[in-house]
Amino acid sequence: MSTLKDVRKKLASLEEELRKTKEATDGRTSQVLVIPQERKVRVFSGVEGSLLVGDFIDDIKAATKLRKVKGAEAADFIMAHLEGPARQEIRHHPKDVSTNPQQILNTLSETFGEKLTLAGVLREICNRLQKEDETITDFGFALMSLGDKLKKMAGGPDSDKTIKEQFRDGLLDGVLRREVKRCLMEEPNITFIKLRDRALDLADDDFVTRRRRQGRKINSYHTEVDSQILGALEGLTTALKGQTETLDDMKLRQDDFSARLLRLEEQSKTKPRPRTDKSQIECHRCHKKGHYANQCPAPAPVQRPAQGN
Template identity: 25%
Template structure:
């Protein structure tokens, strides 16, 4: 037998120890608490709790408990002291809270608040649009029969009451070209124009001069302290526009006066033929320079100086003082 060759053995690597990892999965985010104090909006809270209930898929009893767990203060006490059969379902609890914490303002007052809302000094375009959305939500909640133009009204209010007059003209033009646009569409265009850094009136003159609109409307709601204030910039722009209009009117008046003067000069008829004197009817001079009239006047003066005056005794005497 021949000598046996060396044998090879495959050695498997030792398995690495298994490390157990614990992953903590947090429970769904809770809604905010409602107490009925301050500026808590019961309609916003109800909508938020509704969305939480849809995600959790809880049975009816647990849904009611979930709603009660998100109440505190006067709102919780109000539900606590109601009869049990009046608070068995979430909708019953919501109905009680809506009836109790319904806005104290009337529908007319809310409409007045909405239509009188203008962009404030230092307020960004985003902040102004959010304020209009919030006011319109209150109006819709109080509207007796609902509102069909709740999308158009905030857009029109935004377009009419932004601070910059040039931006207002651009937005009105955009709405005329896009009648189905919403407030979000208009705000997007407004922010785009502001970020370009060119003012509407400057673009009309074909100048690439950065203006103060970017200073006036900071998207993040901040005011540039090194630049002019928003009110001064807006007033200065309006004054420039008025001065241009007045200058155009003055130019038109000056041109009209020149035309009238040229017409009046051309309307005088030219004198044809010789000049005749009205006193002697002789050509070549006028009555003021007539020599015949001057000669007759000197002769009359000479005759008057030799008039005989009768004295009281009846004898005629020469009254010439030279005699």
Template identity: 25%
Template sequence: MLDQLLPRLEGLAAQFVFSQLSPNLLNDYQSLVQELDSRFRVIETPRSFASKFSRRSQRHGETLEEYAAELKQLYDKAHGWRDRRTRDEDLVRKFLDGLSGDDVKFEVEFNKEPRNIDEAVYFAVNLIEIRGSNRAERRNRYNARRTEHDDYDSTVADEEENTFAIKGADPNTTPSRVKNEDESNSEASTIKELLARIEKLEAERNTPQKRNFKKDVTCFRCQQKGHYARECPNQEQKNAFNRTADEKQKPLNGKGPALAAKGRSM
């Protein structure tokens, strides 16, 4: 027994045994165990277990089952005299408060309302598994869409490379560069056409337009179209005729009415 105990002593226990105890105790197994218990044994009480229970929470990497099992042990050692209903309520409350995920805690506490710690563990485990499967499914769909998109892009790129891989082509010319040049040329030609149309419209607007208003006009003298009455050629002929008649009707003396007869007073 001593051959197995002494080589396994480490730290403060080894320092205590080999430096502070008498050599005679090293040969007595029972006395050595009593000295070690009196010096290093931790005395556990219900209060110490209650303190551990109140400070206990889920550790990183610890499963829900392991966390719940240790809570049960600590509670039974700290409050073994309490009734079952109180025990279930205290364990459920402590289990939910110590969970590392707040979303799981909220879902189980307000939507599931477990009656004991076993139900709380069951609901929490199922919820985590469902969320994990949904997350994996969304990740798979995203990866599938991304793979399809990459395949499409690679196919289009290969087709463009094959199209422009002609003899004598410029090695610095890329499909995207050629496409941009074509678009620039198309835009330049469009702008040029628009400018030409604008110049044409401005020239037409600035040029006075001669409108032939007389083609539909009817002269009220001769009843012919194409001129007004003041421009009627028949009117000129009539005026000439009137002047000839007036000349014929002039008095003989050419200065007024005929002279009165001699011997008569006026």
């Protein structure tokens, strides 16, 4: 009987505690904890055509920062996301590299990153022309990106001047190219941004269209000829004039391209090799140093005829 009373007392105590708890939590808003989803890291192999090393490094830095891992734990995390040639590359390095996350990323960047050379960047700039479906703004951005690469190369020409010249020669419209060339002649120190904006202003004002129409006008002759013949003559004259203008423009463009490419190649030539120090050369005739055998001042040895038996 006493046991039942004890159970009832405990039950009453628990009910009272539950009631007080409910009263204390009435009117309070419940808090919802949102656990952020972990960033997925793609596996890097270093194989051509797969994930770029720069994108992999960005993913790794974001993931390790989110997980708050450092040191050897971060190094193990990176190694877990390497495979193929990339994993083999790190495994063959000393322990001070394979256990240091920053050293691992630096090694991957140096080994599998883009290899840039001065000649390659200059060739890429010279071959960059405005595409048929490309706007002037996009063409300008592409050249600025190549200009940033050129700035990183030692011994290269002036980056801003190089992309300005290519912008002038790479525009599709011949009339706009001539206007940009005239602008460069009048203001040789103009920045690339201002030159691009000048070209955009000309294009927005329909300047190119007006100049084209003016260039296609022909002189009117007061002759009493059939209207059909006159129309045919006008069409033929316009076509010939357009072809002549196109050929002249192509020749001018080719001459400028060849001259600039030759100038850039001359600037990127390496220094000549130092001459050989003759003071360390031994003559095979007199066995003295300082000259070759064909320059030896000593008389040539007399060869005696072979004696028969």
